[in-house]
Amino acid sequence: MTTDTAPRVDGASQADGTGTWAVLLPAGRYDAERLVHHDTLELTGLADVAALPRVGDQVAVLADEPLRLVAVGRVAAPTSWLPEDPDDPQSDRGPQALVVTYTRRAFDEPVPxxxxxxxxxVTALDAGAFRDLVERLGPPPQRQSWLVSLDLPIEADSPAEAVRLFWAYVQELGPQELPAFVSPSGDELSMQAFVLGAEANQDPEEDD
Known part of the structure; x- marks a missing residue:
């Protein structure tokens, strides 16, 4: 069995044979991908799609309304496979999900x-259109060290119990409700609070 079973769409490959595609995130998935770091994007429910990317193909990940590029990646082998014909367990097996390994993220600053x-x-893209789209991202920003903290006042009968309650609150509330504080290493005075993946003012006096 090979993983290279999806049919190729004419006009959707580069000179080296690598396919180029656009993948549209389902509704609500953009926020999930933006709030928590993921190495891969896994999409299911594509049984009715006529053609899927092959392993190694390049993918532009898009969000809708408005349509914008939010990430770039390459198709990876799925972790599990299902029979292409559910009524025939011996039929050729197809991927249970489309798995994309991110190579560049732009969730915070997407491009039109x-x-x-x-x-x-899932749409096959002309190699030139794919290249032009990715070039809009510009060069990747320089990585640097950040200090990220999360402070919660917790009443407990012991330090160990306080830690357990801390992780319970983190799991329950998550990035949707808990403010995380971030600053460049060595520049704590420029600390900013982030909620829902965006800068959030935590000073009530400034709201007045």
Whole structure:
């Protein structure tokens, strides 16, 4: 069995044979991908898609309304496979999910992609159109060290119990409700609070 079973769409490959595609995030998935770091994107429910990318193909990950490029990645082998014909367990097996390994993220600063015409959740892209779209991201920003903290006042009968309650609150509330404080290493005076993946003012006096 090989993982390279999806049919190729004409005009959707580069000179080296690598396919280029656009993948549209389902509704609500953009926020989930933006709030918590993931190494891969896994999409299911693509049984009705006529053609899927092959392992190694390049993918532009898009969010809708408005249409914008939020990430770039390469297709990875799925962790599990299902029979292409559910009524015939011996039929050729197809991927249970489309798995994309991120190579570049732009969830915080997406770029417009309104000139693209998508044919569904997965669309083959001309190699030139894919290259032009990715070039809009510009060079990747320089990585640096950040200090991230989360302070919660917790009443407990012991330090160990306080720690357990801390992790319970983190799991329950998550980035949707808990403010995380971040600053460049060595510059704590420029600390900023983030909620829902965006800078949030935590000083009530400034709201008045």
């Amino acid at each position: 992609a309104d000139t693209l015409a998508l044919g569904g959740p």
